[in-house]
Amino acid sequence: MPHSHSDAEIEEEQRHFSNVVTTFQRYASYSIATNNRRRKDIFTLPKSDQELLTSLGYKEKLDAVDKAIFANAEFLSQIIADPEIFGHEVGDATDGDGNDLNPYLSGQKPHSHSHDHEHSSAPRKSNKYRPNEGDMDKVASTLKQFVRDWSEEGKEEREMSYGPMKEALLAHFHDVPERERRKLRVLVPGAGLGRLAYDVASLGFTCQGNEFSHYMLLSSYLILNKTTQAKYHTIYPYIQTFSNVQNRETLLRAISIPDVVPSLPRNSDFSLVAGDFEEIYGSGQELDVNGEEPQSGMWDAVLTCFFIDTAKNIVNYLRTIHRILAPSGVWINMGPLLWHWENNTTNDPSVELDLEEVKELARKIGFQISHERTIDATYVTNSEGMLGYTYRAAFWTATKL
Numbered sequence: 001m002p003h004s005h006s007d008a009e010i011e012e013e014q015r016h017f018s019n020v021v022t023t024f025q026r027y028a029s030y031s032i033a034t035n036n037r038r039r040k041d042i043f044t045l046p047k048s049d050q051e052l053l054t055s056l057g058y059k060e061k062l063d064a065v066d067k068a069i070f071a072n073a074e075f076l077s078q079i080i081a082d083p084e085i086f087g088h089e090v091g092d093a094t095d096g097d098g099n100d101l102n103p104y105l106s107g108q109k110p111h112s113h114s115h116d117h118e119h120s121s122a123p124r125k126s127n128k129y130r131p132n133e134g135d136m137d138k139v140a141s142t143l144k145q146f147v148r149d150w151s152e153e154g155k156e157e158r159e160m161s162y163g164p165m166k167e168a169l170l171a172h173f174h175d176v177p178e179r180e181r182r183k184l185r186v187l188v189p190g191a192g193l194g195r196l197a198y199d200v201a202s203l204g205f206t207c208q209g210n211e212f213s214h215y216m217l218l219s220s221y222l223i224l225n226k227t228t229q230a231k232y233h234t235i236y237p238y239i240q241t242f243s244n245v246q247n248r249e250t251l252l253r254a255i256s257i258p259d260v261v262p263s264l265p266r267n268s269d270f271s272l273v274a275g276d277f278e279e280i281y282g283s284g285q286e287l288d289v290n291g292e293e294p295q296s297g298m299w300d301a302v303l304t305c306f307f308i309d310t311a312k313n314i315v316n317y318l319r320t321i322h323r324i325l326a327p328s329g330v331w332i333n334m335g336p337l338l339w340h341w342e343n344n345t346t347n348d349p350s351v352e353l354d355l356e357e358v359k360e361l362a363r364k365i366g367f368q369i370s371h372e373r374t375i376d377a378t379y380v381t382n383s384e385g386m387l388g389y390t391y392r393a394a395f396w397t398a399t400k401l
């Protein structure tokens with residue numbers, strides 16, 4: 001059982017959730033304002049320059065981007081159509097003055113939105129939150145994360161990371177017949193939009209994803225629980241920046257999601273648990289009747305993909321993984337060391353080890369590392385852009401000694 005939270009913590013969590021919903025709602029007006037800035041800037045130029053730009057069709061391109069923004073906003077409105085499922089009360093889609101936050105979508109809101117009102121006991125409070133650039137970056141990353149996890153275009157990227165992890169999992173349990181895989185419990189912390197966890201469940205393992213970002217949780221809920229048709233949604237994930245773009249087609253590239261309708265055999269066991277990895281699986285939880293911490297030794301495999309560098313304290317992450325694994329359980333890791341809390345502005349502690357130190361730490365904690373290698377992998381990269389990062393990601397499997 002996770003730590004019990006104080007009223008102040010619960011309130012803070014609710015406020016944060018509500019602000020995320022507001023950020024989704026304000027995506028259109030924010031992005032249109034950015035595009036209007038581009039339009040306005042044209043008029044500051046000498047007439048002859050304006051004419052040259054007009055001859056390139058630059059203004060038409062801006063108009064096409066407006067349309068793509070509306071399409072993205074329509075998709076995002078479906079993600080937040082049913083926020084009460086997360087047990088939080090959220091504001092309605094108006095600002096404090098009663099103006100519609102998402103005027104571009106008037107009349108287009110999905111049916112379930114109005115349906116919510118019939119069930120909510122208290123009137124929804126309006127939310128005056130003004131999302132900042134950082135918030136909007138998270139919405140933009142969420143759209144790209146959809147490409148990684150739930151599009152045909154993302155298949156190549158998934159193969160780079162999820163592919164070797166699934167192979168290693170199957171290899172480790174090669175002597176367990178497929179029909180008995182359900183007995184094996186696999187945890188995927190930092191599950192993002194849930195594709196790796198879903199794929200592992202599709203292989204027949206019992207699988208639990210864990211994720212704490214509201215952006216990710218709301219988004220994966222739509223895909224995993226409300227999708228009835230493949231390629232039902234069309235999004236435009238590459239309109240967010242005009243930098244490093246080859247041509248208009250790549251800027252306006254439409255991506256259809258999801259590539260598959262998520263569905264698992266009836267007897268499968270797949271769940272996504274919302275919350276902080278250290279709080280839910282870490283020590284300090286109430287002991288069970290046997291005097292044990294509830295998660296101790298419960299997991300046959302832990303799969304960390306681009307996750308361990310989200311730690312403030314990597315020692316606690318590795319200790320937790322070690323403690324929750326069953327004897328001879330396997331930890332499969334893949335990812336770089338992009339320490340998420342390095343240079344944080346919130347005074348949070350951050351320990352930033354190099355790769356050798358991480359592996360040495362893992363050994364000292366009680367892991368035997370094997371199958372070590374470096375795998376080139378991209379992460380939400382625009383395969384058609386002029387800039388692409390490739391991580392030389394570290395891969396290993398480690399068994400609990």
Ligand SMILES: C[S@@+](CC[C@H](N)C(=O)[O-])C[C@H]1O[C@@H](n2cnc3c(N)ncnc32)[C@H](O)[C@@H]1O
Nearest residue numbers: 190191192210211212213275276277305306310
């Ligand atoms: C770099 S992303 C990787 C997502 C996914 N594994 C993938 O490969 O696409 C890291 C994820 O971990 C989540 N995360 C970070 N810290 C977490 C924590 N303490 N508990 C749960 N999730 C966390 C983030 O919200 C984010 O979705």
